[in-house]
Amino acid sequence: MKLFTVGPTQMRKEILDVRHQQVPYFRTDEFSDVMLDSDRLLKKFMNAPSGAKSIYLTASGTGGLEATIMNCMNETDHALVINGGTFGQRFVDLCELHGIPHTEIKLHDDEQLIESHFTGVADKDFTFVIANIDETSTAQLYDIHLLSDFAKKKNAYLVIDAISSFLIDPYDMAGNGIDVTIISSQKGLCIAPGLSPIVVSERLYEDRVKNNNIKNLYFDFNQYVKNFTRGQTPFTPAVGVCLEMNKALHLIEEEGYENYLARIDNVAKDFRNRMKELPVFMPTFTLSNAVTPIRFEEPIAKDVFTVLKDKYDIYVNPTGGKNENYVLRVAHIGDTTIEDNQFLVDTLKSVIKDITGK
Known part of the structure; x- marks a missing residue:
C-alpha cells in the first residue's frame, strides 16, 4: 500500500516501530515527562506565545474545532468565519449549532481570499476571526497576514485550524498574533489519527x-x-499516538525544522511540475504544500481513484460534492519522495489512458 493522502499519511519506519510496541500504563512520571517533552517541541515549532496553554484531546480534528468553539466563545460574541470549502463550512455549522452569532466570507470554487473580501465586512464588529489556514478540501493556503491584520484592526481573537498546514507550511503563532492553533495527529505530524492538540x-x-x-x-x-x-490529561489519552508524537517531533528536530519544511516543499513542487505530463490542471490560487488538487477535463476522477486503489494499491484523496467526478487530491506529506512522485505520475498516465482510451 502506498498513501498519497493528506491523513492518515504514509508513515516512516521509525513511527511504525513505535506503533508495534506494547502501549504502556500512562499515569506515571515517565509518561508525564514524554508529554511535557512533546509539548516543548510542539510549541517551539509553531512559535507559540509565552504562557500559551496546551490541551491534548483524544479526538479527531473536528473534536478540536468543536471544543474550541465551546470553550472560547458564547452567544455574546460575533465571529467572522472564512468559508472556502468543506472545513470552513464545518466552522459555520459549529457556530450555528452552539448559538454563536457569525458572519461568513463565502468563497466560490477557485476563488482566492483577498483583501477586498475583508473590505466587504469592514463595517461590522467582530470578537473572533476563524479560518482553516489551509482549506483541505481545496488546498488553498490563505494569507495569514490578511487574517492577522484584520483581527488586529477589530481587536478580535484569531482562531486558526492549522490541521493540514502545521509542520507542512511555515507557521508562526506568536508572530502572527494567533490566539488558538488547532492541529491533529494524522496530518503534519504524520502519525496515527486520534489526537488533536490545541x-x-x-x-x-x-x-x-x-x-x-x-x-x-x-x-x-x-x-x-x-x-x-x-504532564497528564484528565481522561485516558491515545497513549500510543502520544508516543508516536514524541518520536515524530524528535525526528523533525534531528532533521531541523527548516530542512523538514524544505523537503516537503521540494516534493510538492516536483509533483506540480510533473503534472504537466498529464491531461489535468490545478487551481490558480496559492496552494499549501500539503496537497495538490488535480482537475480532470472529463468526469473520470472517481474511476481513476478506484483503479489506483483496486489495481495498484495506491491511495489519493477523492473529493466530495459537485467536484467528485472531476477532482482528486494528491498529498506530499509523510514518507513520500520525488521518486514516489515519478511512480505516481507514470501510473496515472497508464490509468487515464486505460479509462479514456487517449
Missing part, C-alpha cells in the same frame, strides 16, 4: 476560557490545562 494564547485563556464555565465534562479546557501542569 494551543491557546494566555490572553484568550485568561480573558475567556478560564471563566466560560461550559456545561461539558470531556471537552472542558480548564480541566486539561490543570492536569497538564503535571
